[in-house]
Structure formats: C-alpha cells, structure tokens
Amino acid sequence: MESFSLILAIVVVTALAFDFTNGFHDTANAMATTISTGAMRPKVAVAMSAVLNLVGAFLSVEVANTISKGLVDEAGIRPEVIFAALVGAILWNLLTWLVGLPSSSSHALMGGLIGATIASAGVGAVHGDVLVTKVLIPAIAAPLVAGIAAMLATRLTYSLGSKADGNASKKGYRAGQIASAGLVSLAHGTNDAQKTMGVITLALVAGGAVAPDSDPPMWVILSAGLAIALGTYLGGWRIIRTMGKGLTDLQPQQGFAAQTSAATVILASSHLGFSLSTTHSVSGSVMGAGLGRRGGVVRWSTATRMFVAWGLTLPAAALVGALAEYVTGFGSWGTAVVAVFLVASSAAIWKLSRREVVDHTNVCDTEDTVEAEPAGVVTTAIAAVTPPPAGGTAAAPEDPVPSFPSQATAERTPTTTTTV
Numbered sequence: 001m002e003s004f005s006l007i008l009a010i011v012v013v014t015a016l017a018f019d020f021t022n023g024f025h026d027t028a029n030a031m032a033t034t035i036s037t038g039a040m041r042p043k044v045a046v047a048m049s050a051v052l053n054l055v056g057a058f059l060s061v062e063v064a065n066t067i068s069k070g071l072v073d074e075a076g077i078r079p080e081v082i083f084a085a086l087v088g089a090i091l092w093n094l095l096t097w098l099v100g101l102p103s104s105s106s107h108a109l110m111g112g113l114i115g116a117t118i119a120s121a122g123v124g125a126v127h128g129d130v131l132v133t134k135v136l137i138p139a140i141a142a143p144l145v146a147g148i149a150a151m152l153a154t155r156l157t158y159s160l161g162s163k164a165d166g167n168a169s170k171k172g173y174r175a176g177q178i179a180s181a182g183l184v185s186l187a188h189g190t191n192d193a194q195k196t197m198g199v200i201t202l203a204l205v206a207g208g209a210v211a212p213d214s215d216p217p218m219w220v221i222l223s224a225g226l227a228i229a230l231g232t233y234l235g236g237w238r239i240i241r242t243m244g245k246g247l248t249d250l251q252p253q254q255g256f257a258a259q260t261s262a263a264t265v266i267l268a269s270s271h272l273g274f275s276l277s278t279t280h281s282v283s284g285s286v287m288g289a290g291l292g293r294r295g296g297v298v299r300w301s302t303a304t305r306m307f308v309a310w311g312l313t314l315p316a317a318a319l320v321g322a323l324a325e326y327v328t329g330f331g332s333w334g335t336a337v338v339a340v341f342l343v344a345s346s347a348a349i350w351k352l353s354r355r356e357v358v359d360h361t362n363v364c365d366t367e368d369t370v371e372a373e374p375a376g377v378v379t380t381a382i383a384a385v386t387p388p389p390a391g392g393t394a395a396a397p398e399d400p401v402p403s404f405p406s407q408a409t410a411e412r413t414p415t416t417t418t419t420v
Contacts, residue, residue, distance in 0.1 A: 007335065011079045011203045014086045014342075016227040019196035021093040022105040023053065023231020025239065026192060029102075029262070029282040030184040030232075032243035033255035033289075035363065039174040040181070042235065042360035049185040050233035056189020057197075057225030071110065071135070072117045072202075073125040080328040080335060081120045082203040087342050088112030088321030094349045096309055100238035100246075100358075103309040104277035108317040109195055110135055115318030119325040138269060139277060139310075143284025146265045150285035153257035154292025173252035180259035187266035188278050189228065196224040237358040243283065245364070246302045248290030258282070258289035280310065 030052075031045040040048070089108040096103040110131075117125050157173070197216040200223075204210040210217065216224075250258070262285040266278050283306060290298045327334045 007079045007083070008203060008207045008209065010335070010339065011083045011086070012200055014083055014090070015196050015200045015203070016223055018086050018090050018093070018105075018109065018199075019193065019224050019227035020231040021090055021097070022109075022192055022196070023050075023228040024234045024236040025093045025097050025105050025231075026188060026278055027232050027236045028239040028243040029278045030181050030188055030259075032240045032282075033250050033258055033286065034177050034181040035240060036243075036245055037174065037177065037250055037252050037255045039177040039252060039255065042237075042240075042363055045181070046233055046235040046360075048182060049188075050229040052182050052185035053189035053193065053232050054225045054229040056186040056191075057193035057221060057228065059186075059190045071127060071130050072113060073121065073127065077117065077125070077202065077206045078120065079203050079207050081116045081325055082113070082199060082206065083335065084116040084119070084324035084328055084338065085109070085112035085114075085321045086199065087324040087338055088115060088317040088319070090342065091320055091345055092313060092317045094346055096313075097236055097238060098349050098353055100242045101306055101309045102239050102243050102279045102283055103306075103313050104139075104279045106192060106195055106277045106279075107135075107139065107310075107313040109199065111314035111317030112321035113199070114314070115321035116325040118318075119322040120329075139280060142265055142269065142277065143280040143287075145284075146262050146281045147284035147288030147291075149261035149264070150254075150258045150288035151292035153261055154254050154289045157253045157257055158293065170252050173256045176256040177252055177259060180256055180263060183263040184259050184266070184278075184282065185232075187263045189225065191266050191269065191278055193224045193228045196227070197221055200224065235360060235363075237360060237363045238353075241358060241363050242302065242306075243286060246299060247283070247286050247306075248298050250286070250289060251293065254289035254293055257292065258285040261285045261288070 027046055027049060030049045031040070031042075034040045035042050035045050086109075089105070089112040092103070092108040092111075093105055114126055114131070194216075197220050200220045201210065201214065201216045204217075204220075205212050205214065248254075259282075262278075262282045265281045265285075287298050287303060324338045327338050
C-alpha cells in the first residue's frame with residue numbers, strides 16, 4: 001500500500017508538471033497577437049492570461065471526462081501507465097518549445113496516453129471511436145473552421161472600417177484585442193486545464209482512490225488550474241515570437257478577428273467535450289487573418305514546419321510513452337529509471353535554451369530578419385479579392401513584407417522557402 005501511495009503521488013506531481021509545461025507552451029495561443037501588435041505589454045499580457053486560465057479551469061469538466069472516461073479503458077490501467085504517458089507528453093512539449101514551434105500539448109498528452117495504454121493492455125484498450133470523433137476529426141476541423149472564420153471576419157472588419165479614421169480604428173481594435181485575448185485565455189483554461197484533470201482522475205480511478213466514472217474532485221480542479229496559470233505567467237516567449245511574428249504580420253484589426261474566431265471555436269468544443277488543440281485553432285485563425293488582409297502574406301515555410309510538428313505529435317509522444325511503459329514494467333527500479341531520465345532530459349533542454357534567451361525583453365525584436373518570403377499562389381489569389389484596408393494602413397500587395405525570425409536560433413541558417 002505504501003508503494004502504491006508513492007507511485008500515485010508521483011503520477012499526480014508529474015501530471016501537474018505537464019500542466020505547467022502546457023501553460024507556458026500555450027501562452028502564445030492567447031497573447032501572441034496582442035503582444036505583437038502592441039496592444040498590451042508582454043508581462044501584463046501573460047499575467048492577465050494566467051488569471052483567466054485559472055478561472056476557466058472551473059467552468060466545465062466535459063473535456064476532463066472525455067480523457068478520464070472515454071479515450072481508454074479504465075479497467076487494467078495502472079498508475080505507472082499514466083506516468084509513462086506523461087513522460088512522453090512533457091518531453092514533446094519541451095522539445096517543441098525549445099525550437100519555438102507551436103505544437104499541440106493536448107495531442108502530446110493523448111499520444112502519450114495511447115502509446116502507454118497499448119504497451120500495457122493492447123490496442124483493444126483504446127476506444128477508437130472516441131479517438132476519431134473527439135480527437136482526430138476536431139484536430140483537422142478546428143484550424144480550418146477557425147481559419148475561415150478569421151479570414152471572413154478580417155475582411156468584414158476592413159470593409160466596415162473603410163471610412164473610419166485610421167488611428168481611431170486602431171485604438172478601438174486594440175481594445176477589442178485585449179477583450180478577445182482574455183476570452184481566448186478563459187477558453188484555454190476551460191479546455192486545456194481539464195485535460196490534466198482528466199489524467200489525474202484516471203490515475204485516481206486506476207489506483208482505487210476514487211470510484212470509476214467519477215468527476216474530477218475539487219482539489220484536482222484547483223491544483224490543475226493553479227499549475228497551468230503559473231506556467232502561463234512565466235510565458236512561452238519562443239513560441240510567442242513564432243505565433244506573433246513568424247506566421248504573418250498582424251495589424252490590430254486582424255489580431256481581434258483571429259482571437260475572437262479562435263475563442264469561439266475553443267469554447268464551443270469545450271461545451272461539446274471535444275478535446276481539440278487550442279494551438280491548432282489559434283494557428284489556423286492567425287493564418288486566416290493573414291490571408292484576410294489585402295497585401296497580407298502567410299509565411300508558408302514557417303507554417304510547413306508547424307504542420308510537420310502537428311503530424312508528428314501524436315505518434316512521437318505515443319512512442320516515448322510506450323517505451324517508458326515498457327521500462328516501468330520492470331518494477332520500482334524501472335519507474336525510478338524513467339523518472340531520472342525525465343528529469344535529466346528536461347534539465348538538458350533547459351540548459352540548451354539558455355544559449356540564446358528569448359524573454360519578454362526581446363520577444364518582439366526584429367533585428368535578425370531574413371529575406372522576405374514571396375507570396376505564394378494561395379496568398380496571392382485570396383489577396384486579389386480582399387477589400388482594401390481602412391485608411392491605407394496596410395501594406396499594398398507589392399510592398400515587401402519583412403520576415404521575422406520564427407524562433408531564437410533556427411532562422412540563423414538559410415532555409416529553402418516553401419511557396420504555396
């Protein structure tokens with residue numbers, strides 16, 4: 001019993017560590033556009049986002065129930081399986097944060113859980129229908145729906161504001177950005193904090209601490225909300241740089257349209273219990289807003305790297321989760337080996353990140369620019385039918401658009417541009 005209590009405590013602490021990485025990994029979802037357009041100062045933005053993430057954690061438990069009751073079969077799942085799943089999710093979060101790519105923390109968690117469950121109980125322990133309907137389909141639909149909505153909203157805002165004073169319009173949209181960023185933060189807490197709640201609840205059920213089919217206890221909801229809020233406050237500055245400057249150049253009108261569209265999609269999915277990725281939704285809306293402004297250019301080379309990371313998230317986290325579960329199967333010493341590996345790997349990634357620090361003081365720096373990326377076929381075709389911006393504030397289609405570094409280090413080496 002003492003051994004069991006120890007492993008359950010380790011699982012809970014590891015789950016909260018994942019929740020912490022989820023917070024700083026996904027801060028960009030809510031605040032990247034607000035920071036990049038100058039609507040809020042970086043530290044103020046992440047502080048507001050942290051508070052609203054905490055509040056959002058208390059609004060619903062539908063997504064938590066999808067994780068704890070629907071994705072895998074609770075019968076036969078040991079706490080060690082949950083621990084192995086979290087190892088895969090945490091390492092993927094840290095690796096993608098290091099290179100500044102906005103990948104899905106949600107899919108990392110679910111990939112780790114699927115891989116560890118298969119290694120422990122076989123393929124039959126994974127509920128394929130839930131995986132398809134509540135994970136895979138939303139993963140594809142969310143960025144498309146958010147992107148189209150943001151593109152149409154951007155075109156509408158420029159059309160409605162075509163006769164308005166340019167400076168007054170910008171001020172109004174900056175205020176709107178702050179409100180919409182708060183809505184995204186609230187939605188993020190409602191959706192992402194619940195995933196950790198679901199994992200902890202699944203571990204408690206597996207360990208016999210709570211009855212099967214139970215909702216998350218209040219202490220689980222509170223601790224998950226605090227962990228994701230703390231991570232959010234620290235700020236995932238590398239990914240904020242990519243989301244705010246690496247995909248496209250946003251003006252306040254676009255930032256408002258992108259955040260409002262993403263928040264609507266995330267809140268609707270949370271209500272339906274869909275465990276979608278907030279990163280996918282916000283990235284799609286940012287690209288849609290970029291395409292919605294006449295003269296806007298989406299940097300498809302950065303987007304392509306991001307799409308590749310999205311595709312690798314589930315299988316990569318599943319593979320690490322499965323390997324970790326195999327090692328924990330050797331007993332207590334196996335679990336100890338996996339724990340030491342997780343701590344050592346996390347420390348090594350943090351040390352690598354210190355070689356070139358990205359924080360609130362330089363997240364919007366544009367000194368290390370690279371050659372501007374030409375507009376591709378998709379961008380050119382959509383820009384041709386997009387209404388002109390209000391007051392001529394946006395760049396004309398022929399104007400060069402500066403390309404900002406998508407991360408701290410990767411853009412120092414010339415890369416081959418992918419044009420769509």
